């Protein structure tokens with residue numbers, strides 16, 4: 001385990017529930033220890049609140065639960081919204097992100113996969129297309145980059161990498177958002193250096 005003044009994010013060797021937090025650090029321009037634990041790493045799981053990852057250690061502060069970690073990073077680095085309404089909208093996008101992403105990994109029958117592809121995913125993506133379009137097409141919430149954009153980006157990336165690109169590409173504003181986000185210099189640098197051997 002790394003003891004450091006810079007924040008340490010513990011997760012497995014995958015994007016999963018940690019990638020939004022990682023990209024938040026990148027967007028904020030904050031150096032962090034990106035610890036990709038092997039699955040059998042007992043030490044950090046024992047220390048983690050619920051014996052699960054991700055687990056963030058930032059100085060004296062330690063916290064579990066991916067959305068709480070994201071919210072902490074977003075608040076600390078001014079990516080969490082400037083008003084109560086914006087902060088709440090950003091959290092709503094974060095929770096929708098997990099509603100979209102988790103079934104990608106848990107759907108275990110052809111019936112569930114078809115329902116996901118033909119009903120669940122279009123329901124969520126058409127809602128996001130509407131939210132993004134009505135907000136001007138550039139940012140999901142407010143007029144500047146926020147944690148909502150990061151959550152949405154990592155979710156769209158999950159969908160692209162798990163064979164749902166053709167579904168996403170039916171939504172032009174989302175597709176354009178994804179490529180615009182990837183062109184942000186810090187993001188394109190991060191993506192080019194990110195290991196290619198991630199498990200998920």
Ligand SMILES: N[C@@H](CCC(=O)N[C@@H](CS)C(=O)NCC(=O)O)C(=O)O
Pocket residue numbers: 016017051052053054064065066067
């Ligand atoms: N609600 C938690 C779920 C955490 C979770 O399920 N983590 C998984 C990895 S994605 C884990 O640690 N699995 C190993 C285990 O439970 O032993 C969160 O979002 O952080």
